[in-house]
Amino acid sequence: MSDGELSRLELLLFARRVVVQQAEASLRQLDGWIAQEERREAERRYAEEHRPEPPEWLVQYGLNRRNVDAVHCGDCWAAEQSDRCQPVPREAAVDALRQGVPACIHCRPDTALGFFE
Incomplete structure (x- = not known):
């Protein structure tokens, strides 16, 4: 080496x-x-x-953000897809249904609220 x-x-x-x-x-x-x-x-x-706990009830506003288009249960999958939903108390959800706002056909908040016409 x-x-x-x-x-x-x-x-x-x-x-x-x-x-x-x-x-x-x-x-x-x-x-x-x-x-x-x-x-x-x-x-x-x-x-x-x-x-946080999900709200119990939601209302979905229209495109103009003034008209209420639908009432949802708080855990509705259809409401989760929309950015136009706002949480409301039970009384407001019942009021909206009384005023003729349609209930979501997926989560049926009218049935959950016991609202039958």
């Missing part, structure tokens, strides 16, 4: 150090991903636990 040449043992030890460094870097990256996912899961659980 001449000066400047590394022995086979030195090369193997160098290769081992490189592999250890790469493995440690990979583990740090993986640990970061795990910590990030744990934070996301904690945030999802927190949001689920602290989600």
